[in-house]
Amino acid sequence: xxxxxLRLDKVIKGKFAGYTRNYLQKLIDEGAxxxxxxxxxxxxxxxxxxxxxxxxxxxxxxxxxxxKMNLDVVYEDQDLIILNKREGVVVHPGQGGAHExxxxxxxxxxxxxxxxxxxxxxxxxxxxxxxxxDTSGLIVxxxxxxxxxxxxxxxxxxxxxxxxYALVGGLLLPDQGVIDSPIGRSRCDRKKMAVTSLDRxxxxxxxxxVLKHFKDCTYVMVRLVTGRTHQIRVHFxxxxxxxxxxKIYGKPALNKKFAHDYGQTxxxxxxxxxxxxxPGQKKTTVFKAPLPSQLERTLKLLNSKNKAK
Numbered sequence: 001x002x003x004x005x006l007r008l009d010k011v012i013k014g015k016f017a018g019y020t021r022n023y024l025q026k027l028i029d030e031g032a033x034x035x036x037x038x039x040x041x042x043x044x045x046x047x048x049x050x051x052x053x054x055x056x057x058x059x060x061x062x063x064x065x066x067x068k069m070n071l072d073v074v075y076e077d078q079d080l081i082i083l084n085k086r087e088g089v090v091v092h093p094g095q096g097g098a099h100e101x102x103x104x105x106x107x108x109x110x111x112x113x114x115x116x117x118x119x120x121x122x123x124x125x126x127x128x129x130x131x132x133x134d135t136s137g138l139i140v141x142x143x144x145x146x147x148x149x150x151x152x153x154x155x156x157x158x159x160x161x162x163x164x165y166a167l168v169g170g171l172l173l174p175d176q177g178v179i180d181s182p183i184g185r186s187r188c189d190r191k192k193m194a195v196t197s198l199d200r201x202x203x204x205x206x207x208x209x210v211l212k213h214f215k216d217c218t219y220v221m222v223r224l225v226t227g228r229t230h231q232i233r234v235h236f237x238x239x240x241x242x243x244x245x246x247k248i249y250g251k252p253a254l255n256k257k258f259a260h261d262y263g264q265t266x267x268x269x270x271x272x273x274x275x276x277x278x279p280g281q282k283k284t285t286v287f288k289a290p291l292p293s294q295l296e297r298t299l300k301l302l303n304s305k306n307k308a309k
Contacts, residue, residue: 008035009042012054023119023149027054064093064100064123069107074287079147079279080140081112084289087136087266092124108141116141117148129155129227134247137164137271138289150279155227161275164222164232165211165291167268167298168241169254172218175210179235183228192248193230195238204228206235214302216254217244232269244268244298264298 003011009025012033016024024033024042031039034053035046046052072084085091085104093100100106108116108126116126119142126141128151140160142148154160184201186194195201205225212219218241222232230249236242237249244250244258245267258264274287291299 003046004048005045007042008033008040008044008046008052011046012052016054023152027056032056064103064106064109064125066110066113067101067106068110069104071107071111072289073111074138074289077278078143080142080151081108082274082287083139083141085131085136085139085271087134087292090133091130091139092120092127104139112141112143115143117143117145119145119148119152128152131271132230132233132267132269134245134267135164135269135271136289136292138274138287139271140274147279154276158225159276161273162224162227162271163273163275164224165270165272165295166220166222166232166236167244167264167295168218168220168236169244169251170216170218170241171213172208172210172220172241177208179206179208179239180204181235181238183231183234193228193234195234202226202228204231204235206231217258217302219299219302233267258298262298262301264294266294268295268298270295 003014009028012024012028027033028040028042032055033039035044036051037053072086073081074084075082083104090103092105093103105123105125105127112126118125120127126143126148128140128142128148131137131139140151142151151160181195181204182198182201183193183204184196186192188194203226207223207225209221210218211221224231228234233243233246233249237246242250242254245255245264246269247255247267270289270291272289272291275284277284290296
């Protein structure tokens with residue numbers, strides 16, 4: 001028996017390759033996996049003759065109602081759908097009933113009907129990753145459980161390249177850099193995130209490249225190595241270059257100036273490109289979403305009125 005001596009979670013992962021190791025570990029922790037009729041830990045070493053029983057929980061009925069929305073579909077096949085989410089839309093409902101009628105999930109339920117992965121749970125069917133409410137751009141949604149697990153593995157193994165475009169305050173130097181600072185809950189405001197120590201937060205790495213310098217701001221391309229809540233916003237604010245239009249981590253005076261001078265009232269952050277291998281394929285596919293009109297207009301005005309000399 002080749003599995004003898006291996007951890008229990010590794011053994012069942014080898015038998016059920018369509019599920020992530022994290023998901024299978026959760027089943028073990030919840031007692032849904034029995035070894036010789038008893039619950040054991042994920043790290044328990046399997047012996048010859050051991051009998052493993054697994055009970056996969058039935059999908060819970062969705063508690064959300066479909067709502068027709070004008071979705072910008074960039075790509076769709078039998079496994080997944082890629083959307084260009086507009087700014088102001090919450091991806092999934094929050095606790096306590098917030099946005100239970102107007103989240104992206106409501107629109108997806110209406111668009112896809114029953115073809116959404118149930119792994120995300122009652123409130124997050126099909127959702128593999130997320131974008132902030134104030135961030136626009138590309139988001140991937142799984143149509144069934146196997147594609148959900150496949151995509152979750154890609155994100156976990158950092159095999160999905162996520163590129164964002166942002167406008168930050170001030171003259172950002174050097175022209176290329178890496179921000180490597182852990183992120184966790186702010187001690188001052190539990191609703192906000194902050195750069196913190198590794199023992200209080202999680203590792204967070206952001207790569208950036210300057211696309212253009214202007215008089216009082218910088219246009220940058222950003223790539224996320226990790227995917228923490230508000231990562232780009234927190235990292236750039238921490239180095240003194242907050243995003244334009246950021247009402248949480250930004251500078252009110254700078255936001256007011258850009259709203260007055262350029263009509264820039266929203267967060268200037270857009271998930272403009274995703275690169276990954278689609279299920280069943282071997283080559284990487286690149287998906288792009290153009291800048292929304294307000295962001296594009298701001299750049300044009302900056303180019304014509306506020307060029308750096």
